[in-house]
Amino acid sequence: MSKIGTRAMMLLSALPIAINVMTQEVKTLTLEDLIPGGETYRYAENLYGLQWWGDECIKPGMDTIYAVEPKTGKETVLVTRERINEALEKNRSGKLPSLYHVRFPWANKTQVLLNTGNKYITYDFKTNQVVHTLEIQAKAANKDYCAAGRRVAYTVGNNLYVDNRAVTNEPAGIVCGQSVHRNEFGISKGTFWSPKGNLLAFYRMDESMVTPYPLVDVTARIAETNNIRYPMAGMTSHQVKVGIYRPSTGETIYLEMGDPTDRYFTNISWSPDERSLFLIEVNRDQNHAKLCQYDAENGRLVRVLYEEMHEKYVEPQHPILFLPWDDTKFIYQSQRDGFNHLYLMDLKTPLYGDTQQGKSGAKYREYLKTRQLTKGEWLVSDVLGFNAKRKEVVFTAVNGLSSGHYTVNVSNGKMNRPFDKTVESSHYGTLSSSGTYLIDYSSTRTEARNIDLTDTRSFKSVRLLAARNPYEGYRMPSIETGTIKSADGTTDLHYRLVKPSDFDPGRKYPVIVYVYGGPHAQLINGGWQNGTRGWDIYMANKGYLMFTLDNRGSSNRGLEFENCTFRQLGIEEGKDQVKGVEFLKSLPYVDGNRIGVHGWSFGGHMSTALLLRYPEIFKVGVAGGPVIDWAYYEIMYGERYMDTPQTNPEGYKACNLKNLAGQLKGHLLIIHDDHDDTCVPQHTLSFMKACVDARTYPDLFIYPCHKHNVSGRDRVHLYEKITRYFEEHL
Secondary structure, three states: OHEEEEEEEEHHHHOHHHHEEOOOOOOOOOOOOOOOOOOOOOOOOOOOOOOOEEOEEEEOOOOOOEOOOOOOOOEEEEEEEEHHHHHHHOOOOOOOOOOOOEEEOOOOOOEEEEOOOOOEEEOOOOEEEEEEEEEEEOOOOEEEEEOOOEEEEEEEEOEEEEEEEEOOOOOOOOEEOOOOOOHHHOOOOOOEEOOOOOOOOEEEEOOOOEEEEEEEEEOOOOOOOEEEEEEEEOOOOOOEEEEEEEEOEEEEEOOOOOOOOEEEEEEEEEOOOOOEEEEEEEEEEOOOEEEEEEEOOOOOOOEEEEEEEEOOOOOOOOEEEOOOEEEEEEEEEOOOOOOOOEEEEEEEOOOOOOHHHHHHHOEEEEEOOOOOOOOOOOOEEEEEEEOOOOOEEEEEEEEEEEEEEEEEEEEEEEEEOOOOOEEOOOOOEEEEEOOOOEEEEEEOOOOOOEEEEEEEEOOOOOEEEEOOHHHOOOOOEEEEEEEOOOOOOOOOEEEEEEEEOOOOOOOOOEEEEOOOOOOOOOOOOOOOOOOOHHHHHHHHHHOOOOEEEEOOOOOOHHHHHHHHHOHHHHOHHHHHHHHHHHHHHHHOOOEEEEEEEEEEHHHHHHHHHHHHHHOOOOOOOEEEOOOOOHOEEEHHHHHHHHHOOOOOOHHHHHHHHHHHHHHHHOOOEEEEEEEOOOOOHHHHHHHHHHHHHHHOOEEEEOOOOOOOOOOOOOHHHHHHHHHHHHHHOO
């Protein structure tokens, strides 16, 4: 095919889908309107605290709790705040300021859980009485309430408590009952109650061998050092054990896991009978995962149930889920065929573990009878639960701009309908206790938020909320989406282009590319305004074209799409972003001499890298909290995608932006937070030193007292700062 034909085909594939959100100029949105933390921040209305009480939807308000019949949407008053506070006053338990945080954890009881600071109160709305009160320490953190046993696990400092009994008494450097492995592998907490509340599994992390990293607190007259334990790529990591505590006796055992050095323990779950604890073990190289079963009575390893290996990496994110109608079968999630799908495994049918290979290149050994339940070039993003009566799994699936809720029958593998890639929308949901209904939160390009009660058989819905456009009456840009080819010449990449409301195709406009580009993120979706951010709207109203491209390496497109960046983070991603700029320059209204870039975290790395590697293209950049040298980043994330500096010295050298400091020609502002414990300030400061040595001249701004982003009222200041930089230099 000729070059002209190739370009024509590329442009044809990139024909945009236009959304004119609003064309009539009325009022202009400010940063205070558009940025979270702004005094007049505008957002789509919502219903807060929606939840299930069995199969009835509970709709809390400030003063009244309503029960909503899911078939009809009919609302009835369940209880009022006045009535609840009556009972609380009699019990000397204070008053509730609102009912938004009331919980209904008992499907078959007329009882609700109230939390008034350090008190957990069970209130019966039928009898209007307080039936149980549990008071814990005022300094409690990481609270984990167990409805089955009416107990609560929590931490004070680095030690674990259950109710008011100390479970651990560890010295400094050892952390119990908190999240470990820096929240990777889907880990978000450190305590795990058994189904009936008789046992508590918890993490114990020894980080005393990890080198302390100093962060400086400037709020004291004499600045103080706050040390954090931050294991950097290739260095010594912390060691984790898993304990099991029995509240009835006060006894604790630890799993007999052997030497925990350079091992990660993730995705903890319990068997329904509480006799076994399951977890997924990952090696330091993160290319071999093992699903293990432990005896909860003595802590011994019972057996390895499944193994998965990949030449690049494996990344388990989800604990196993037992079928509520069959205690011997469970759901396991894997990307072994290239997309995250559901697999049914059977404890009753052990098999010999022959090694097999999946479509993605993953090798695996099954020690149990296994059957794949879902398949296709789309992925399961969330399992919502089960419908035991119909023997179905209810889940959310996504691919690119398409998302939706589905069911699959465990007995015959039939889905309620094929995955639909043509419907662009964004969904998440919560399932009723029987799995008959779900609360479906959704948005589309033109609908800011819908909330529906949906029947999981017919998928017919009753609408609870159709949110108004929060920007109604304001001047709005137009938003276009389309696809272009990546640097590999074959893969489609989604882009979003935001144009000024008074767009004139005869003019030449400057462009700002907003980028993230890394794993576990997707910037363009099928939801409200295709994911357009408030700052994009603001800058488009000021006369800029705002462009975003989800390059290879980003999320929700499958394993191969993501792992092609392995051992060279930022390089393939940058090539794709350049393809985006080539597309932009093909448009007659783009000023190819005025292209800027902005991003935060991985996007900060990308913004800096693009300015350094392609100085002839990108003239201005603002990089927030950037990774500059992957050798300074933490082990779990960094080594998964880059290996270690010892095994991949060429990759670390090529991706170290300090080595490119002499190539800076445009204007670059780096913004960093002084308490950043994710991308530590050493990244930015070492880059500044490299630029001084190379005689190049970036700009620097520090936000005191913030961590890895700027939140609250200061966020408006942040975006005013970024805006002024582009206004001055682009």
